[in-house]
Amino acid sequence: MAELTAVVGIGQTKYEAKRDDLSMPGLVREAAERALADAGCSWADIDAVILGKAPDLFEGVMMPELFLNDALGGAYKPMLRVHTAGSVGGSTAIVAASMVQAGIHDRVLCVAYEKQSESNAIWALSISVPFSLATVAGAGGYFAPLVRGYIRRSGAPEDTGIRVAVKDRQNALRNPLAHLHLEDISFDLVANSPMLWDPIRYLETCPSSDGACALVMEKESLASRRPDKVAWIHATEMRSEPTMFSGRDQVMPRATLDNAKNLYRKAGITNPRREIDCAEIYVPFSWFEPMWMEGMLITERNQGWKMTYEGATAMDGDFPVNMSGGVLSSNPIGASGLIRFAEAARQVRGRADQHQVDGARKALGHAYGGGSQYFSTWIVSSEKP
Amino acid sequence: MNAHDTSGTEGDGSPVTVLRAPIVLEYEYSAGQSASRFLRAIAEGRLLGQRCPVDGRVYFPSRGSCPQHAVTFGDEVVELSDKGTIVTFSIVRVPSKNIPLELPYITVNVLLDGADTILMHVLDADLDDVHMGMRVQAVWKPREEWTTSTENILFFRPIDEPDADYDSYKEHI
């Protein structure tokens, strides 16, 4: 029987286009120190450090886990780096949790980051393979044809993505840490922004951010003694599949459906839409909100866009999504998944300040990456299972 | 100010906050048996696919094994047409240094006739005309310029055939 584990400390940096006040070590240090302070711990209280970030090619720093060992108090402790493309923040949290759940460590520090101002993500994601023509420009170039496929299949109105983009940017106005605070955000502003990767408009894409996020996790016997609310981890799940194979459903990959089914089974959830109070979902391009509402089995196939349209995913809807403003408002890629997991934990601790969902007791954190081929998710709750 | 190389620059007196230090990476690339066969064929203007022994589906390009079933393909090759159907597409207006195409350009996921996998390529067509199900054919470089590269195909171009039925390609989206 696995050890019950809880998130007891959360730290995030301010997300910005360019944190030139901090080096990479300074960036991860800022998030880690805030998580330790939140948990009331010192560096000596940490048994192991788990670090995540997106491909090394982004900043050109190979093996950043070596470079960052001292900044994260790693001396003489186990330190491990995780990488699963864009979902890495989520899988880093899951690997860290598993260290405690397995009884290997009592308390671990989990950190993920990206310094996009020192990197070139589109270049790093458009690598040309020898003997072949490079045609895919960055993540947008890869995902735009799939979004078109989703629209064709579901018959979703073409402005669904615009509505998601407006909603997430409105939510970000309540989150002081968010990178984008677009005071004048409106339907027309998004609709009239340039079409970058048809059908994806400029304001339907995520920004490029610097930032880091950190969590402290603890075993039950320690976490139970705390006077403040902690976020109990009810279930975690990861899945992957190859980028390309015949008959692969790239719009709704089997890996996401298997992931969702197993996550809910482990968490004892039979009706996710009713039992989960809110969710932080990895939505780097607006259309992925309706797509992952289906991919996470929150609604029926080809019906995800209706949740957006009916306002179900808004702050005051029956299933609020991305209360923090989401990836569309802050995207330090390697950290973006961990921020989803952390924001889910903030909600059930009742500590999400201005973007708190009243009475949230159970929340979903979600990340995906690669060509919609890595998925990591967790369910956290204010109550023990 | 930003210094754009490591050699030092004449500044405007403001502090240096970013130093750009390019890294060059040179590496050896081994195509392997299966890709080599595919590339030698494309140097002759032939498109070779391979069949998965588990479900019989034809992979193009083939890497010699099935990503889904983790089995190697045999020696059998399947010769494919250079005509196909646009499964889905995007019009790209974002530049990338490693893509040698002028903006805007159309990226297409093409299902070649006889293949069961999609090929990502580019389409030379009117931006307003491109649509799912459109029938297209490869436009090749002049024969004397052919090498062992998929770049032998310059782009795809629409052909005068009726659109493919949605059901015939929908599972490849």
Ligand SMILES: [Zn+2]
């Ligand atoms: Zn197969």
